[in-house]
Amino acid sequence: MQGVDITILLAGIVAGAAPILLATLGETITEKAGIINLSLDGTIILSAMAAFAAAVTTGSLLAGFAAGAAVGASIAAAVALFSLRLGLSQVAVGFVLTLMTKDLAYFLGTSYARMEGPLAGPMPVPVLSKIPFLGPVLFSHSLPVTFSMVMILASWWYLYRTPSGLKIRCVGENPDGAYARGIDPDRVQLFYAVAGGLLVGVAGAAFSLCVKPGWGQPQGCEGSGWIALALVIFGGWHPVKAAVGAYLFSFLQVMSIYLQAWWPDVPAQVFQVAPFPLMIFILVLISVAQRETVMRAARNHPALRAIIQTLSGKAPAALGRQKKGTG
Amino acid sequence: MNVELIDIHKHFGSVRANSGIDLKILPGTIHGILGENGAGKSTLMKVLAGFIPKTRGTILLDGSEVGYSSPEGALRHGIGMLYQDPLDFPPLSVLENFMAGQVRGATMGTEVHRARLLELCTGLGFKLDPDVPAGRLTVGERQQLELARLLSSGARVLILDEPTTGISGLQKEVLFSALKSIARGGRSIVLVSHKLEDIEALCDEITVLREGIVTGTMERPFSTQALLSMMFGSEPSPAIRSGHEPGAQALYLDNVSAPGGRAGLAECTVHVSRGEVIGLAGLEGSGQEVFLRIAAGLIRPHRGRVHVGRRDMTGRGYHAFQSLGVAFQPASRLEEGLIRGLTVTEHCALGEGGGQFMVQWDTAEQDARDKIRKFQVAGTPDSPVESLSGGNQQRLLLAFLPEEPELLLLENPTRGLDLESVHWVWDHLDAHASRGAAIVFSSSELDEILMVADRVLVFFDGHIIKDERPEDTDALALGRAIAGKM
Numbered sequence: 001m002q003g004v005d006i007t008i009l010l011a012g013i014v015a016g017a018a019p020i021l022l023a024t025l026g027e028t029i030t031e032k033a034g035i036i037n038l039s040l041d042g043t044i045i046l047s048a049m050a051a052f053a054a055a056v057t058t059g060s061l062l063a064g065f066a067a068g069a070a071v072g073a074s075i076a077a078a079v080a081l082f083s084l085r086l087g088l089s090q091v092a093v094g095f096v097l098t099l100m101t102k103d104l105a106y107f108l109g110t111s112y113a114r115m116e117g118p119l120a121g122p123m124p125v126p127v128l129s130k131i132p133f134l135g136p137v138l139f140s141h142s143l144p145v146t147f148s149m150v151m152i153l154a155s156w157w158y159l160y161r162t163p164s165g166l167k168i169r170c171v172g173e174n175p176d177g178a179y180a181r182g183i184d185p186d187r188v189q190l191f192y193a194v195a196g197g198l199l200v201g202v203a204g205a206a207f208s209l210c211v212k213p214g215w216g217q218p219q220g221c222e223g224s225g226w227i228a229l230a231l232v233i234f235g236g237w238h239p240v241k242a243a244v245g246a247y248l249f250s251f252l253q254v255m256s257i258y259l260q261a262w263w264p265d266v267p268a269q270v271f272q273v274a275p276f277p278l279m280i281f282i283l284v285l286i287s288v289a290q291r292e293t294v295m296r297a298a299r300n301h302p303a304l305r306a307i308i309q310t311l312s313g314k315a316p317a318a319l320g321r322q323k324k325g326t327g
Numbered sequence: 328m329n330v331e332l333i334d335i336h337k338h339f340g341s342v343r344a345n346s347g348i349d350l351k352i353l354p355g356t357i358h359g360i361l362g363e364n365g366a367g368k369s370t371l372m373k374v375l376a377g378f379i380p381k382t383r384g385t386i387l388l389d390g391s392e393v394g395y396s397s398p399e400g401a402l403r404h405g406i407g408m409l410y411q412d413p414l415d416f417p418p419l420s421v422l423e424n425f426m427a428g429q430v431r432g433a434t435m436g437t438e439v440h441r442a443r444l445l446e447l448c449t450g451l452g453f454k455l456d457p458d459v460p461a462g463r464l465t466v467g468e469r470q471q472l473e474l475a476r477l478l479s480s481g482a483r484v485l486i487l488d489e490p491t492t493g494i495s496g497l498q499k500e501v502l503f504s505a506l507k508s509i510a511r512g513g514r515s516i517v518l519v520s521h522k523l524e525d526i527e528a529l530c531d532e533i534t535v536l537r538e539g540i541v542t543g544t545m546e547r548p549f550s551t552q553a554l555l556s557m558m559f560g561s562e563p564s565p566a567i568r569s570g571h572e573p574g575a576q577a578l579y580l581d582n583v584s585a586p587g588g589r590a591g592l593a594e595c596t597v598h599v600s601r602g603e604v605i606g607l608a609g610l611e612g613s614g615q616e617v618f619l620r621i622a623a624g625l626i627r628p629h630r631g632r633v634h635v636g637r638r639d640m641t642g643r644g645y646h647a648f649q650s651l652g653v654a655f656q657p658a659s660r661l662e663e664g665l666i667r668g669l670t671v672t673e674h675c676a677l678g679e680g681g682g683q684f685m686v687q688w689d690t691a692e693q694d695a696r697d698k699i700r701k702f703q704v705a706g707t708p709d710s711p712v713e714s715l716s717g718g719n720q721q722r723l724l725l726a727f728l729p730e731e732p733e734l735l736l737l738e739n740p741t742r743g744l745d746l747e748s749v750h751w752v753w754d755h756l757d758a759h760a761s762r763g764a765a766i767v768f769s770s771s772e773l774d775e776i777l778m779v780a781d782r783v784l785v786f787f788d789g790h791i792i793k794d795e796r797p798e799d800t801d802a803l804a805l806g807r808a809i810a811g812k813m
Contacts, residue, residue, distance in 0.1 A: 163430040170416050170427045177414035180378060181428025182399030296586065314418060 004258060010137045017250035018141075018148040019044070019206040019221065023228035024235070024242045025148075025155050026199025030076065031232055032159060033192040034172035034185075036320040037079045038094025040200055041225025042101030047071040047204030049109035052215040056117045064118070065144075065205045072201020073194045075101060080193035084186045090320050098225070106217050113216045120144055120210040144206040151199065155239040168192055172316030203228075227279065234283055236313015252278050286311050328354055328389055328405055328483045328515065330375070335384035337370050344370040346539045348384075352484065357506060357516040359530035361523065363558055363745035365716050367539040368519045369411060372486045375517075376408035377401030407482030411489045413469045417462030424461045425476050447475040451505040465611055467498030474505065485509065486517045491525045492743055493771050495610045496806040503529055521745045523554060524774075559747060573600035573781070576637065577734050577765035578622055583631030585617055590789035592617040595631070597784065597791065599765045601733070604756075606776030606797075607769035609786030609809055615769040616658075618786070619736045622767065623655035624648035635734065652733030658742060658769075660720045665712040671695045671723065672708040678727055698726040703751070718748040725755055735759060737768040741775060753779050773802045773809075785809055 023040060030037050037043075047068035055064030075097055082088040120142040128139040138149065159165040167188055170178040175185035204221065212220040227249060235242025252275035260271045288294065289308045298304045330352040337345040344367045352358045362368045374381045377398045386393055388404055395401050398408070415424050422437070425444045430436060441457050448455050453471040461469060470490055477485055487506075491499055506529065510516050520526050526533055527549050534544045535557035543557040578599040585592050592614045599605055607615040620626040621633060624645040632641045635651045645655070657663035665674065675698065676691035695708035702722040706715050715723065721744060728735065735756070741749040757779075760766055770776050776783055777797045785793035785808040793800075793808045 161435065163426075163432060163435055166419075166423060166427055166430060166435070169419060169423075173416040173418060174414060177416060178427070180376075180398040180408070180410065180414045182397070182402065183428060317417070 007133060007136050009254060009258075011140070012254050013247060013250045014137060014149070015141055015145050016211060016254060017246045018145040019203040019211050020224050020228050020231070020249060021148045021203075021243055021246040022144075022151060022206060023200045023203035023225065024231040024246050025151050025239050026072070026196040026203065027228055027232045028196075028235065028237060028239050028242050029155060029159070029168070029199070030193050030196030031319055032172045032237060032316055033168045033189050033196075034175065034316050034318040034321065035076075035080050035083065035189050035193040035196075036090050036094065037076050037193060037197065037200070038091055038229065039075055039079060039097035039101060039225075040228055041223065042098035042105070043072050043075045043197070043200050044204040044207065044221055044225045044228075045219060046075070046101040046105040047201040048208035048219055048221055049105040049112070049204075049215055051201075051205030052117055052208040053109065053112050055209055056112060056115055059118065061118050061120055061209060064209050065202060068203075068205025068208075069198045069201040072197040072199070072204060074197070076193045076197020076200065077190070079197075080190045084190060102222075109215050109217075114214065117214060118209065119213045120206075142210050144202070144210045147202075148206070152239060152243040159239065169316070172318055175318055175321075200225075200228075223276075227276070230279065230283065233315075234279075234286070236311065237315060238313055241310070241313065248282070249275060249279055329387075330406070330484055330515065331387040331390075332371075332375065333385040333387065335371060335374060335386075336382040337367075337374055337379070338382045343539050345374070345381075348536070348539070348541055350534055350541070352515050352517060353532075354483075354515050355510055355513045356531040357510050357518060357529055359526035359533040360517060360519045360536060361521070361526050361533055361554065361558060362536035363521050363747060365538075365718070366521075366536040366558075368521075368536055369488055371536070372408060372488055372517065372519055375401070376406055376486055378408065378410075402477075402480055402482060405481060405483035406486070407477035407480060407484070408486040409470060409473045409477065409488060409490060411492070413466070413473065415461050415469055415473065418460055420458055421455050421461050421464070421472055422457035424472055425457070425479070429476070429480055443479055444475055447478055451475065451508065452501055453505070465494070465498070466492075467494035467502065470494070470502065471505075474509075478509070482514070484515045484517065486519065488519045489521070489743070490518070491520060491522055493611060495771070495809055496773065496802075497809070499525070523551065523558075523746075527551065527554075573603045574763055575601050576634070577601045577603070578767070579634040580618075580621065581632040581634070583621060583628040583633060585621055585626050585628040585630075587617045587620070587626055590614050590617075592621065592628075593789045595791055597794075599734070599767060601763045601765050602760055603781050604760050604766045604779055605768070605782045605784060606780030607767065607784050607786060608773060608776055608805055609769075611771065613786040613809075614789040614791075615786050616738060617789075619655065619738055619767065619769060622734070623653055623736050625655065652729065652731070652764075653736065654728050654732040654734070655736040656724055656728065656738060656740060658738040660717070660724060661713055664724050665720060667713050668711060670709050670711050671699065671704070671706060674712065674723070674727065675708075698723070702726040702755075717743045718745070721748070721752065725752065731762065732759060732764050735764055735766045735768075737766065739770055740768050741770065741772070749775065773805050776805075777802060 023044060027037060027040060050071045051064040051068035054067035055061055078097065079090055079093050082093045083090045122140055123143050125139040125146065129135040159168060167183050170183060171185045171188045178185050207221040208215055208219060231242050231245040234245040256271035256274050260268055290312050298308060332348060332350040335345050335348045348371055360368050373379045377395045377400050380396055393404055395404060416427065422441055422444060426440045444457055455468060455472060461472065490502060506516050518526060518530060532546045533549065533554065535542050535554060537558060545554065576598060580595055580597045583592065583595045590613055595618065607618060609615050617626060621628055624640065624643055624647060627642055632639055634640065635648060635653060640648060661667050672692045672695040675694040676686045679691060692708050699706060702725060704719045704722045706719055712720060741752050756766055780797055783795055783797055783805065784791050785805060
């Protein structure tokens, strides 16, 4: 690995993963509550545009992030409300919104294309950034990147260590059961669809104001929403495992840049596209590993068995389910 | 607490599930609600538990009228219900299931709740591990968990809807003694069931429902005769084992092992002859479901041979088995047996298959009409299957069995059916057996097995530990074998 500084490589992976990580965590929370928000790809593009436009207009990065979050939250609210109030399919609404928001972003954002805009620069964490190796890798990033790392632990803690998190998991698993226990499933689903959407919106803003600064067509974040949706499954609806997936994807993307430099003869498109099929390949490996025959073969290898069991994860049973009347 | 229901009506569209029901439940008693499927028992109880709103009527608690409209409201008044389909969260741990709905605010208080759960379990004689996922519990254990949760939430009136369906005899004993001790403590228990024995064994007072109205009440001592006539209007005739002569070999499993279910199946060797009716007993998931699926070609064993008739069918698929006259009927009617969302006619059209390009709707509808008449299904050709009641879904599944099967594999064929339907089902199956078909069925009801089977196989932990004729054994001995005690 000549010419690779491992610190820079790792720091690059951490920084590059931030937006996808935020979107993945947001969608994990939403799906844990039983709502599937398929509009992620469009949401990210529209919120990237809105964030950039707001930041350019007001000159405030904070306003930019707020605008991105607001866009993400409103689209998620639309998906949830169409399902909860009108009984429409979340999948259909999500798809339509994906297409609509993407076109809307390019249409509304034309005047902002290729403009000079504010950029969230590095903001090292005091003290921690001085630690050798770990400092530059983890604690010398811009605020959105640091925020994305904090959110991994925060969302895990919220889901698994607080009464509200228990509520989310109950509703996503069995809304009737939650109702019988005095929880209002509709309210929980709406609330956490919006909360998840908020994070997806911040992810969009993190693209246009930090990781891939600027606005244009294409912006460079296209497709990342679909990857985030896949990573939720990859992570077995668990925020920490999903985060591992996000970093893995970021690693593949960063590696493609290095590989391109090492093998200049291979067309650049190969390396740009490579992370996507590789991600699918890893998903295939995981699902194959969970087959009964493999599990049996792994019986005498506790370590292997433990790995497979960690990788497995089931979707919330009521995910995307149409609301049905209780009477 | 005194509970009084006055003139309760509940209509679903044009269907009148409850029409004018009066009911009085005294504190410290166990009150039985008896009735066949569709009598309106569950509906009445869901109204009392606040799960569904009543159309009209009055609920009095200790003499004063209450008007709650949610399970939470009912529980605040001290009324808690254990639903027939457990409303719990299988991937969450036992402790998390226990805490769900009980914890509010910012902190979990996990350790406090753990202690509380263990204390309640010890008091009631339950053995639950707080840290395993609830999905790994048996139906009986999930009920125990729910009971503990309801008590912890402050329920003073406990409603149990068909709690003895799908649990073992041993678990039933644990449940009954727990219920008795709860009632002794001054709480009231409402036990809903279509099983006369259970109700008679446990209750102090019984109210019988039929077609949405109360047809009678009775206090101890009970008269079975009188209860039956209140339930059915007239007493159903019992089915009798026919004792067909066993013929040639229909199925032979030779030292078969396979994974699946809770325990898998280990080193199982069984001969089944034509005309034989074989009952599989055992706790849910002890290997019966794997046995049936191996015999149907749905699971391939990883050791041993499977013969159907005289042919070695090891490793062949379900369709190859089907062509030899093997028919399999799973326990979960709407998940594996029927297709949710399709009507009876559409099921008939599917079954026809045929090489035609267009669906022959006339033929399919005629077929549906014939089946509905012949199998006395309460429905129309255009009814979506999920709109039928459990009993009618079961009749429909029977209607879709091949005309002349050689080997019938039935998983809990009468689960959740009332006595009359059970008899109807077995009369129908018996006709197949007299023609020479072998029938292998699993059931959680020992009485049913003893009533109709020519041979009983008892499964425990993936092994067949008993293979006997019913006349050589009795419910007690079988019950012990099911629990693993020989």
